[in-house]
Amino acid sequence: MTLGDPTTKGTAMTENDPRITPPVHISGPRGPWQQVREGMAVRGNATVCTTWGEWLPTVVGDPHLRALLGRDWQRYRRSPDPVVRARFAASRLAVKYTAAAALALDPGDIDLAYRLGGRPYLRGFDQIDVSLTHTDELIAVGISRLGRIGVDTEPAGRRMSFELMQDHVCTFDEKQELAVLPEQEQSAAMLRLWTLKEAYTKAIGQGLRLSFTEFGFGVAGPALLAPDGRPAARGEWAFGTWSTLGRYLVSIACHDCGLDPSRDTRVQTMLDDGFLGAVAELVALEQQSEPLAER
Amino acid sequence: MTKELIHATMATTAETFAARTDRVRSRGPEESAALKRAARLEALLGDPHDPANPHGLTALFAADDRRETPAETEQLLAEAGLGAEFVPAEYGGRLTRADLLAKVLRPIFRRDVALGFGAGITSLFATSAVWAAGTERQRRNTARLLTDQGRASILHHELAHANAILRDEFTARPAPGGGHLLSGRKDVIINAARADAYVVYARTDPARSPRSHSVLLLDPDQLGAGVRHLPRIETTGMRGCQFSGLQFTDCAVPEDALVGRPGEGVALALRTYQVNRCLIAGTVVAAADTVLHSAVRAVTAGRSRPVARRWQGPLTGVFADLLACDSMASVALRALSLLPDGTHVLAAAVKYVVPDLLRENLEELATVLGSRGYERGGSAYGALDKLVRDLPVAGLGHAGTAACQAVIVPQLRALAERSWFAQQEPPPELFRTGAELPALDYRLLSIAGGGDFLAASLVGSAARLANVRGVGGQMAALADLAEAFVTELRALREACRHLPAITPGSLADPAVCVLSDRYALVLAAAAVLGVWEGQDGSDPFLAAPAWAVLALSRIGGRLGIPVPELPEGCVEMVLSELVHRFRAGRSCDLDATAPAQ
Numbered sequence: 013m014t015l016g017d018p019t020t021k022g023t024a025m026t027e028n029d030p031r032i033t034p035p036v037h038i039s040g041p042r043g044p045w046q047q048v049r050e051g052m053a054v055r056g057n058a059t060v061c062t063t064w065g066e067w068l069p070t071v072v073g074d075p076h077l078r079a080l081l082g083r084d085w086q087r088y089r090r091s092p093d094p095v096v097r098a099r100f101a102a103s104r105l106a107v108k109y110t111a112a113a114a115l116a117l118d119p120g121d122i123d124l125a126y127r128l129g130g131r132p133y134l135r136g137f138d139q140i141d142v143s144l145t146h147t148d149e150l151i152a153v154g155i156s157r158l159g160r161i162g163v164d165t166e167p168a169g170r171r172m173s174f175e176l177m178q179d180h181v182c183t184f185d186e187k188q189e190l191a192v193l194p195e196q197e198q199s200a201a202m203l204r205l206w207t208l209k210e211a212y213t214k215a216i217g218q219g220l221r222l223s224f225t226e227f228g229f230g231v232a233g234p235a236l237l238a239p240d241g242r243p244a245a246r247g248e249w250a251f252g253t254w255s256t257l258g259r260y261l262v263s264i265a266c267h268d269c270g271l272d273p274s275r276d277t278r279v280q281t282m283l284d285d286g287f288l289g290a291v292a293e294l295v296a297l298e299q300q301s302e303p304l305a306e307r
Numbered sequence: 308m309t310k311e312l313i314h315a316t317m318a319t320t321a322e323t324f325a326a327r328t329d330r331v332r333s334r335g336p337e338e339s340a341a342l343k344r345a346a347r348l349e350a351l352l353g354d355p356h357d358p359a360n361p362h363g364l365t366a367l368f369a370a371d372d373r374r375e376t377p378a379e380t381e382q383l384l385a386e387a388g389l390g391a392e393f394v395p396a397e398y399g400g401r402l403t404r405a406d407l408l409a410k411v412l413r414p415i416f417r418r419d420v421a422l423g424f425g426a427g428i429t430s431l432f433a434t435s436a437v438w439a440a441g442t443e444r445q446r447r448n449t450a451r452l453l454t455d456q457g458r459a460s461i462l463h464h465e466l467a468h469a470n471a472i473l474r475d476e477f478t479a480r481p482a483p484g485g486g487h488l489l490s491g492r493k494d495v496i497i498n499a500a501r502a503d504a505y506v507v508y509a510r511t512d513p514a515r516s517p518r519s520h521s522v523l524l525l526d527p528d529q530l531g532a533g534v535r536h537l538p539r540i541e542t543t544g545m546r547g548c549q550f551s552g553l554q555f556t557d558c559a560v561p562e563d564a565l566v567g568r569p570g571e572g573v574a575l576a577l578r579t580y581q582v583n584r585c586l587i588a589g590t591v592v593a594a595a596d597t598v599l600h601s602a603v604r605a606v607t608a609g610r611s612r613p614v615a616r617r618w619q620g621p622l623t624g625v626f627a628d629l630l631a632c633d634s635m636a637s638v639a640l641r642a643l644s645l646l647p648d649g650t651h652v653l654a655a656a657v658k659y660v661v662p663d664l665l666r667e668n669l670e671e672l673a674t675v676l677g678s679r680g681y682e683r684g685g686s687a688y689g690a691l692d693k694l695v696r697d698l699p700v701a702g703l704g705h706a707g708t709a710a711c712q713a714v715i716v717p718q719l720r721a722l723a724e725r726s727w728f729a730q731q732e733p734p735p736e737l738f739r740t741g742a743e744l745p746a747l748d749y750r751l752l753s754i755a756g757g758g759d760f761l762a763a764s765l766v767g768s769a770a771r772l773a774n775v776r777g778v779g780g781q782m783a784a785l786a787d788l789a790e791a792f793v794t795e796l797r798a799l800r801e802a803c804r805h806l807p808a809i810t811p812g813s814l815a816d817p818a819v820c821v822l823s824d825r826y827a828l829v830l831a832a833a834a835v836l837g838v839w840e841g842q843d844g845s846d847p848f849l850a851a852p853a854w855a856v857l858a859l860s861r862i863g864g865r866l867g868i869p870v871p872e873l874p875e876g877c878v879e880m881v882l883s884e885l886v887h888r889f890r891a892g893r894s895c896d897l898d899a900t901a902p903a904q
Contacts, residue, residue: 136822139468157705248696290517290573291718
């Protein structure tokens with residue numbers, strides 16, 4: 013399996029928003045996770061690209077796989093196709109290990125839960141938001157401490173017909189912009205647009221339920237626009253598209269709620285000592301005054 | 308619930324709610340008076356969709372766009388006596404119960420969350436420490452200040468994982484000759500530049516302990532040298548609110564500024580925040596309601612046919628969630644009066660669940676609204692754009708939820724060992740709208756212990772519903788759902804019993820955070836069941852099981868527990884009520900409040 017130089021970071025496709033940390037390649041449970049932590053500290057977000065094969069030894073060999081998968085274990089067991097099963101497990105492990113790097117805890121302590129619309133989240137740990145996508149061998153996981161994050165990936169060579177898809181994907185302005193491009197560029201631009209739109213709708217937890225013609229992106233560096241071309245946000249959103257591992261396109265959408273949250277996302281430090289101490293003290297007092305055996 | 312009532316409820320499910328007539332619920336004098344004041348505010352604020360109305364949505368959105376406080380509307384509220392709503396009745400104000408205060412505030416929050424904070428509840432959040440522990444003189448002065456249209460600002464202490472609003476704190480050290488010298492800098496304080504009183508949670512002990520902070524009540528005009536105003540901070544959410552900083556450098560503070568005992572700050576924060584938490588939840592529901600209305604408008608405008616099938620799921624789902632959020636908030640707000648020694652955990656759970664659910668709801672409504680959701684500034688569809696930005700500020704994001712978890716987590720083991728499946732159910736007045744309740748008294752609020760009345764209510768609800776399990780239809784689905792949440796509570800009991808003891812400074816088992824999340828959702832389900840059971844039949848829609856089935860299915864889905872298929876007619880019934888309320892301009896909460904006449 014040739015995946016290009018695994019140490020290189022993703023290559024920017026167009027004018028990407030500098031607020032997004034470019035994707036980094038991770039080759040399994042051992043990371044390296046330093047760049048993820050750095051991205052989280054500096055820009056508040058990080059995206060990991062990995063291939064499911066790199067997680068296969070863990071999927072096949074880790075005696076704690078059941079505990080690691082948690083509630084996803086049943087779904088894992090139900091998949092009859094071994095490739096589908098392994099890829100499913102690898103993607104969940106990739107999410108848990110990536111999140112664990114930011115939360116500074118054991119991946120097995122994470123309960124990967126799902127919103128009603130299917131978006132994954134980390135139950136009990138809302139200091140980071142997560143997004144997961146995969147295509148072919150690639151798995152991409154985005155995490156952010158600033159707000160919602162959405163990631164989407166497609167094989168870079170996938171041909172996406174402007175003719176066939178434009179009415180389902182493009183706003184009026186986007187059609188105008190794409191129509192004048194030579195055919196090959198047109199297909200590449202369509203693919204980029206598709207992944208950006210997927211990334212955005214995944215960030216808000218809606219996926220394809222939100223029609224892609226209801227919003228658009230500008231030409232000069234992606235900015236969220238209403239279909240009539242007016243700005244649809246006030247700078248809370250950042251977008252970017254990268255080429256990664258030589259043959260995949262990864263788009264990332266990051267929202268910043270503007271709360272300027274703590275850089276510290278560790279679980280160990282999240283519960284306020286003052287509050288915890290005051291409540292724990294009183295609970296202990298109550299227990300002393302009413303021992304359990306007497307009730 | 309009696310067998311007769313269950314049968315009566317099943318019969319009402321066949322009714323067409325669109326044709327219902329509103330029967331009047333019986334209410335106590337205090338509640339009637341509060342509802343009259345709410346109606347007066349609603350009337351004063353006027354038609355939100357009239358572009359010429361200076362207090363309408365267009366004007367409020369425009370002020371937000373310009374990063375200005377809506378001065379005219381603030382003035383209107385001040386002159387209407389909003390400040391007195393934050394002063395306990397025994398000091399000449401109109402604050403009797405937190406649930407009634409939330410009802411009075413909803414007309415404001417329905418239009419603008421930032422206005423509700425900037426011109427409203429911030430003053431209560433600040434002064435609540437005075438109501439909880441102030442001297443007679445501090446109370447009288449504070450009462451006078453608020454009834455005379457004054458404002459109070461809260462200068463929070465720094466909490467774990469603090470964001471800009473909760474970051475940094477002030478330190479007070481004993482001054483020679485008495486009083487304190489206050490030092491420190493904090494950059495993001497709401498109304499810092501225009502407050503008539505500061506309530507400071509200042510560090511008085513460098514040790515990390517529950518007695519590390521003390522509360523000081525300061526009059527900005529009386530402060531001498533050593534205080535500096537810092538520039539206004541522009542925020543993403545609540546753009547119109549005036550956030551700015553303060554810097555104190557050895558600023559002399561008199562001895563009588565101390566509120567409560569030295570070192571009582573953390574305890575006072577825990578005691579008063581529970582009221583704030585319930586109020587925030589109970590009022591932001593009204594703001595989300597406006598967005599739901601705009602989404603119904605989007606799919607019904609210019610259309611005579613029924614709502615398209617693809618929008619029925621998200622619209623009814625969000626409506627059910629709003630009713631669930633309101634159930635949870637209302638039960639907690641009422642409990643502050645009725646069960647003041649045991650509401651702290653519920654209050655933390657409410658604040659943990661409601662902003663998160665509403666955020667998810669806004670995202671669902673974004674899909675329904677489509678490109679209309681980007682029509683910034685217009686009264687018809689502009690509410691989404693604004694609330695998406697304002698809601699995180701109201702909920703304070705992760706730092707806000709983590710502060711709630713810090714209250715729940717240390718109690719889980721004791722609750723599992725002593726309360727769940729052992730405690731008695733709360734009095735029925737807790738769930739019954741219109742039932743008279745004692746006045747809210749901040750002095751009576753406990754900050755730990757006292758068991759878990761709402762878990763007891765869940766077990767009771769499930770037991771009463773058990774005999775309709777298996778009969779099919781919506782009632783049986785409700786009974787199955789109730790049992791599913793009891794099963795979840797049982798699983799929680801097993802898991803929480805084995806938790807290690809909690810000691811500050813080290814989190815021995817991160818599972819407690821996961822368990823606190825699950826527990827908070829179980830309490831949401833318990834509140835829905837309690838409110839449904841508490842219906843007196845005057846509102847046939849709320850008395851029917853459809854909304855509760857839908858709400859509980861969604862809470863169960865979030866928990867990942869098995870939920871039954873939605874029974875036939877459930878979505879249709881909730882949709883019909885939603886469209887009916889939209890057409891009548893009624894609110895999509897438990898009160899179905901009529902618009903201004």
